[in-house]
Amino acid sequence: MYIILIIIIVILILFLGLAIGVWFYLPALFNRDFIVKQIETHFNCRVDVEKIYLNLFNIFSSLEIEGIKVAKRDYYADFGIVLSQRPSIENPEFYIQKVELQFSFLYLVKKKFRVLRFMITEPLLNLDFFGEEGSNFSVFLETPALIEGEENLEFIKNKELRRNSLNSREEEENVVKAPFNIKYTSISAELEQIGIKNALINFMLKKGRMLKFANCDLIIDHINVHPNKLLEHNSLKLNFQFNLHIINNEGMEISQFLFLYNGNIIPFVATTGFINPDTVYNIKVKKGSYVSTRVLLNMLSDVFANLADMGIRLDDTSKQRLQRSSILYIQYEDGRIILQDDLILYATDFDLELKRGSWVRFQDYEHFFDGALIFYKKESSNVVEEFDENLKTVKISKVEIRNRERLLNIFTNKNRIKFPFISKGDITEPKVDADFNLNIGVPSVTDIISELSKVDLMKGVKRLIKTNFGKFF
Numbered sequence: 001m002y003i004i005l006i007i008i009i010v011i012l013i014l015f016l017g018l019a020i021g022v023w024f025y026l027p028a029l030f031n032r033d034f035i036v037k038q039i040e041t042h043f044n045c046r047v048d049v050e051k052i053y054l055n056l057f058n059i060f061s062s063l064e065i066e067g068i069k070v071a072k073r074d075y076y077a078d079f080g081i082v083l084s085q086r087p088s089i090e091n092p093e094f095y096i097q098k099v100e101l102q103f104s105f106l107y108l109v110k111k112k113f114r115v116l117r118f119m120i121t122e123p124l125l126n127l128d129f130f131g132e133e134g135s136n137f138s139v140f141l142e143t144p145a146l147i148e149g150e151e152n153l154e155f156i157k158n159k160e161l162r163r164n165s166l167n168s169r170e171e172e173e174n175v176v177k178a179p180f181n182i183k184y185t186s187i188s189a190e191l192e193q194i195g196i197k198n199a200l201i202n203f204m205l206k207k208g209r210m211l212k213f214a215n216c217d218l219i220i221d222h223i224n225v226h227p228n229k230l231l232e233h234n235s236l237k238l239n240f241q242f243n244l245h246i247i248n249n250e251g252m253e254i255s256q257f258l259f260l261y262n263g264n265i266i267p268f269v270a271t272t273g274f275i276n277p278d279t280v281y282n283i284k285v286k287k288g289s290y291v292s293t294r295v296l297l298n299m300l301s302d303v304f305a306n307l308a309d310m311g312i313r314l315d316d317t318s319k320q321r322l323q324r325s326s327i328l329y330i331q332y333e334d335g336r337i338i339l340q341d342d343l344i345l346y347a348t349d350f351d352l353e354l355k356r357g358s359w360v361r362f363q364d365y366e367h368f369f370d371g372a373l374i375f376y377k378k379e380s381s382n383v384v385e386e387f388d389e390n391l392k393t394v395k396i397s398k399v400e401i402r403n404r405e406r407l408l409n410i411f412t413n414k415n416r417i418k419f420p421f422i423s424k425g426d427i428t429e430p431k432v433d434a435d436f437n438l439n440i441g442v443p444s445v446t447d448i449i450s451e452l453s454k455v456d457l458m459k460g461v462k463r464l465i466k467t468n469f470g471k472f473f
Contacts, residue, residue: 080148183273
């Protein structure tokens with residue numbers, strides 16, 4: 001998710017960069033070719049724009065650019081061919097409906113450029129993620145090798161910096177695969193507000209899976225980022241909301257999460273330029289988010305194959321929707337989204353608990369979840385009733401009530417069925433282990449743990465009663 005956020009920020013600042021030079025060329029040279037030249041000079045791509053609207057003489061001057069297409073860099077971009085002599089871009093990598101820029105005319109009179117508002121409307125991005133090698137977006141952030149047919153001095157400089165930092169060919173390969181680094185880009189910004197409205201980002205992963213970020217609205221205030229001066233310029237305020245759809249390799253949507261965030265962040269490590277791993281985000285997971293019940297049943301099938309026999313019957317065509325919002329405290333590090341505090345999600349039929357330290361990596365769907373499912377009393381009542389019937393069948397009616405509660409606590413929490421678990425590996429084909437906590441203070445508990453992990457839960461309880469409480473009857 002953090003990668004998507006960085007990509008959005010870079011896209012916003014990408015188109016802002018061209019505006020900084022507007023004052024020096026207004027109005028005669030300010031046209032479609034000028035806009036395209038500014039972008040292609042600083043970024044490794046080919047660009048086309050459909051329309052430009054410029055209004056300089058209001059209190060707040062404005063610029064609008066419509067129909068922006070971004071494609072892989074080619075001959076036309078390398079040699080600065082004018083748009084009238086270029087073929088149109090038929091299949092752009094990215095498309096943006098409109099970019100709106102609002103700035104102060106008074107600052108222009110003083111030969112300064114101060115942005116008041118910068119907004120992108122309805123961008124469509126299709127990103128292919130290549131694991132450690134990055135994505136198809138990464139290449140656009142590289143410094144172009146040629147500008148108007150001449151070798152780019154900035155490209156040569158960056159190439160030398162990289163070469164001098166390497167001690168071997170193996171290290172060079174590692175740098176090529178290194179995470180995003182702001183110091184190797186030519187973007188910088190200090191402005192009041194930029195934003196994005198109604199974005200759609202399709203993030204294609206390996207094995208045909210996809211993350212879709214829909215209805216994405218993002219506002220960034222007080223941006224102050226300079227790649228070469230991160231100690232003094234490295235802050236922003238972030239507000240966003242979006243719907244995250246997770247789609248499996250069969251094209252089926254298996255979950256949808258509605259996210260909301262508002263906070264100040266330090267986006268990069270000042271000394272290295274890499275994404276700041278110490279930033280903790282308190283993101284709200286909104287009511288109405290859901291996970292497919294079938295996905296959860298598949299995850300638990302190896303361990304809890306007899307849920308129905310225990311009286312818990314879930315409709316595998318249903319969705320486990322959040323009944324109320326929850327706060328998610330996360331941190332991004334080495335491609336992983338890591339929980340920094342315990343989380344409880346209140347679903348339709350149960351609570352899902354995840355402990356601090358649980359993590360997921362969306363690039364390859366790897367994960368580690370330390371958690372528990374706690375079913376509501378409606379789903380738990382049948383099991384508790386059956387448990388009480390089992391006590392009667394072994395004639396344990398004379399046992400003190402505290403012993404009943406100790407036995408019941410093997411698999412319940414306040415009379416609610418509880419399944420602690422450890423899940424890891426590919427999240428679509430996870431390896432799940434039961435983790436029953438049998439701190440009940442009765443003899444031979446270690447023997448019971450092994451037994452409960454192999455047999456039906458109620459059979460295990462019966463065997464537990466007969467083995468350890470025979471002295472009471």
